[in-house]
Amino acid sequence: MTSKWFYHPIKTELAELEEASLLRRIPAVDNGAEKELLFKGQKFLNLASNDYLGLACDERLKIASIQAVRDYGTGSAASRLVTGNFKLYDTLEQEFAAFKEQEDAMLFSSGYAANLAIMDSFADRHSVIFSDKLNHASIIDGIKMSGAKHVRYQHNDIEHLKKRLESFKNISAKILITDTIFSMDGDLAHIEEIAQLCEFYDVMLVVDEAHAEGIFGGGKGLCFERKISKLVDLHMGAFSKGFGSLGGIVSGSSDLISFLRNKGRSFVFSTALPPAVVGANLASLRLVLSDPSIGEKLLDKSRDLKLFLESEGFDCGNSESQIIPVILGENKVALQAQALLLEAGIYTAAIRPPTVPMNTARLRLSLRADLTSDDMEKIKHAFTLLKKEIL
Ligand SMILES: Cc1ncc(COP(=O)(O)O)c(C=O)c1O
Known part of the structure; x- marks a missing residue:
């Protein structure tokens, strides 16, 4: 089977993607919709889903x-x-x-x-x-x-x-x-x-x-x-x-x-x-x-976090919403930052080309309305530590 014409070019392309840190795999997430996401049997604060209002498990x-x-x-x-x-x-x-x-x-x-x-x-x-x-x-x-x-x-x-x-x-x-x-x-x-x-x-x-x-x-x-x-x-x-x-x-x-x-x-x-x-x-x-005000409360939290991240020296682009990019440049740096945040109990998505332009690999933070002030402190603390490692 593996001798058919399409295997060789496909294997080459997969190897190239792997080499460039661009090979996508389904992450070992067991429950990704909860605020406390379950990844490899452990719980992490979920900043990677699009469940902005925390309704998916309501x-x-x-x-x-x-x-x-x-x-x-x-x-x-x-x-x-x-x-x-x-x-x-x-x-x-x-x-x-x-x-x-x-x-x-x-x-x-x-x-x-x-x-x-x-x-x-x-x-x-x-x-x-x-x-x-x-x-x-x-x-x-x-x-x-x-x-x-x-x-x-x-x-x-x-x-x-x-x-x-x-x-x-x-x-x-x-x-x-x-x-x-x-x-x-x-x-x-x-x-x-x-x-x-x-x-x-x-x-x-x-x-x-x-x-x-x-x-x-x-x-x-x-x-x-x-x-x-x-x-x-x-x-x-x-x-x-x-x-x-x-x-x-x-x-x-x-x-x-x-x-x-x-x-x-x-x-x-x-x-x-x-x-x-x-x-x-x-x-x-x-x-x-x-409850039409729920979105506005989420936006308040997002503005607060973006201001904090910028004050720490991170590049958050022109975000004005609950989606906050932390633009890091190289694919490897984005993956490293993602791993460091995991150690701090926070799950974020590392977004790389072709989803975003070359050299703009980033963490994409998506905030959720059900984040408490303790959660917000945890996020800020994790980024302060991250800054020391990668900026
Ligand atoms: C701007 C935009 N439009 C459309 C879609 C597709 O929506 P769905 O995920 O419901 O297929 C997405 C998904 O991420 C999106 O970001």
Whole structure:
């Protein structure tokens, strides 16, 4: 078997990845969703998940999920458009649309599937898509799938974006898509200026609020906080981050959502999410609605930690959110820092190329709302020790 043509190049590439400290392996995490993550049989403070509001293990979500299984079973058994639907789905979409103050909303099996569907439905080879250079991989894959011309602009560079828009002003089918919180840097898109430009150049504006919903704008996202929601054509979000569950969610006008239901291949040709997940999503949405200040409290903690880290000499980029990068440069240094923090009882993610640009390997800290002041002290103390070792 190993003599087949593909083994040699694959083995070579794997060896190269290993040599560059870039070979990915599934970590020996036994329970990664709890605040106290279980790794190789030991507990660590979890600063690596996207469960920003600490809802993934919330009793209320668990109960809702179990109830949904009792009511509807374990699987949805078909695509939504065939028979894979249940009342819970419709309720979730209606309540989510009302939450976002949009006409309609549509659930996908993941945020990844949602971005594929958006790009593939609204663009084709005659379209131009403007996309921030640091947009999430699911957006890039969606653009590729659509066959549209992909016009990237420098990260958060409005002057560069203006030039790009000017160059393509005579093309009619234009879409701009941007993350609102960038997932590896934790910085915010200049969304007000982007929205104004899209108005001026008649561009369809799509925002990916995966890391902002549940946290910014009373949970409704950054565009809501900045009062430009009405200028956005499609709002993409995810239940997999702050909401502590799973699924992509897109909201907007009835016409756009109806079009997406008809054209989105990752929706049409895929089995619907199971009831357990949809039950948890609904419970999570209602929790966020009942306590819109939870996100703001998390952001206060994040600002406090970022200030501390900077005062210790760490480079945290332009983070203004619950995602704080600690940019260390070389892959090996990031891995060393990760190991030292583990010794201090803290689990962080070491992020390396190709997820981030070369020589910007980093620890990605994602803060959670349930961190106590003792936890915050523990984190600060660990970084003070880390500084002595690596800076
Ligand atoms: C900005 C952004 N959009 C979309 C996704 C995909 O969402 P999901 O994990 O629900 O597939 C992610 C995932 O990390 C993300 O960071």
